[in-house]
Amino acid sequence: MMEQVPTSILSNDPCHLGEGxxxxxxxxxxxxxxxxxxxLFEAHLGSGAIRVHALGRMASALGRIDAERQLIVAEDGLYVRKLADGVMTLFLPxxxxxxxxxxxDCRVHQSGTFWIGTMGKKAEPKAGAIYALHRGKISTLFSGISIPNSICFSPDGGTGYFTDTARAVLYAVPLNPATGLPRGEPEVLLRHTGIGGLDGSVCDADGNIWNACWGASRIDVYSPQGERLRSLGVPAKQASCPAFVGPDLSRLLVTSAWQDMDAAARAADPQAGYTFLLEASARGRAEPDVELA
Known part of the structure; x- marks a missing residue:
């Protein structure tokens, strides 16, 4: 059954491809x-103030380094961005x-290791990969990926998850909790069937996986065993990625997109690209800081 939880619009500035x-x-x-x-969108939830920063390049994710700096994952490399003035300096290509x-899709592991997904700009088959930034160096974890998504980690740091959306499979990988690096091969956790596709995910404090189902106007919640527990409606067809927000991390921010929609499709989906807040009653977790060395 689809749950319709109280939902508000955080930003009605439509994103061509909202993510990260x-x-x-x-x-x-x-x-x-x-x-x-x-x-890059910046929203102070308490005041409702939103700022939009032009980056001059495609970028998809960030990790907090400290109170003054962020690490931005962009199309050509990783950049250190200063919050005070927005200046970006290349850290690694x-x-x-x-x-x-x-x-x-990207996410920071509890150890500070950053998992980073890449893909073809036209979603060319097997053009992308998933990398790890660990102790200041980038290594390849998985190659031949078409559309990397759903990168997230269990609360104990011992399991990583990812999907290649084109394959409709969510994988679980055993990890070294101290490093965030694999210590075994990926195994199939679940196979997606039906409408939509697996997009971005995040793990809650109980180890459940909250997945944005692209093309199906919903967030699906899966147990660590791959059982679907809940489905929450989203008022845009192409929900792309969730994040836990708020002082108690119980609310869910969900990005969306109008990518690949013609005029008729956008008219039928008037909130495509908006960014939403769902009163999800989640038990979320705070995102860890990324370690540069």
């Missing part, structure tokens, strides 16, 4: 990206020699 939401509990600030338009690829 995260929340800084120390400042009550949510961040997310419009990948296609090279924009990533696929800078591949102009046809860009970053996509």
């Amino acid at each position: 939401p995260t929340y800084d509990v120390t400042t009550d600030t949510a961040w997310w990206f419009d990948i296609r338009e090279g924009r 990533l696929e800078a020699d591949k102009p046809d690829t860009r970053s996509n």
Whole structure:
């Protein structure tokens, strides 16, 4: 059964491809990206104030370094961004020699290791990969990925999850909790069937996986065993990624997109690309800081 929980619009500035939401509990600030338009959104939830930053390049995710800096994952590399003035400095290149690829889904492991997904700008088959930034160096975890999504981690840090949306399979990978690096091969946790596709995910404090079902106007919640527990309605067809927000991390921020919609499709889905807040009664977890060395 689809739950219709109280839902509000956080931003009605439609994102071409909204992605990469995260929340800084120390400042009550949510961040997310419009990948296609090279924009970074900053929303202070308490006041409702929203700022939009032009990045000058496609970017899809960030990790908090400390109170003054963020690490931005962009189409050509990783950039340190200063919050005070927005100045971005290249930290490490990533696929800078591949102009046809860009970053996509990413998330920081509890150890501070950053998992980073890339893909073709036209979703070319097997053009992307999933990398790990660990102790200042980038290594390849999984190659031949078409559309990397659902990167998230169990509360104890011992399991990582990811999908290649094109394969409609969510994988579970055993990890070293101290490093966030694999210590075994990916295994199939669940196979998605029916309407929509697996997009971005986040794990709650109980280890449940909250997944945005692209094309189906919903968030699905799965147990660590792959059983679907809940489905929450989202007022836009192409929900793309969730994040836990609010002082008690019980609310769910959900990004969406109008990508690949013609005029008729957008008219039928008038809130496509909006960013929403769902009163989800979640038991969320705060995102860890990324470690650069």
